[in-house]
Amino acid sequence: MTRVSDLDYPFRVRIENTVAPYDGLVVEASADPLSSHGAFIRYQLGDAHLFGYLQTRLASDARGTPWGMGLLYDVAADASAREPRKNRTLDGRFTQRAEVEFRSEGASTGEEERHE
Secondary structure (H helix, E strand, O other), rough: OOEHHHHHOOEEEEEEEOOOOOOOOOOEEOOOOOOOEEEEEEEEEEEEEEEOOOEEEEEEOOOOOOEEEEEEEEEEOOOOOOOOOOOOOOOOOOOOEEEEEEEEEEEOOOOOOEEO
């Protein structure tokens, strides 16, 4: 079984217009959530290295800039990295945390941005 922590995270995504501590957070994603139904994410809050899932509900161009809306979930690092099925209720691996908007920040550098 591939664990969430074992995935590659080649995309950077900025979380916006949501509740603290997620607003302004830049996360690394396993896929581009603007061109898929979601992606596993990893990020850092203070000293904690966390994993989650960004479920895409809408992806569009906002004045020429790719933009999305969705839901952010917590996922344990050792949970299975099996993708959830599109348009299905997420299983017990996922704990919903916030409704979010997001934009691409380009390719990941492999280093998480700290957010406090």
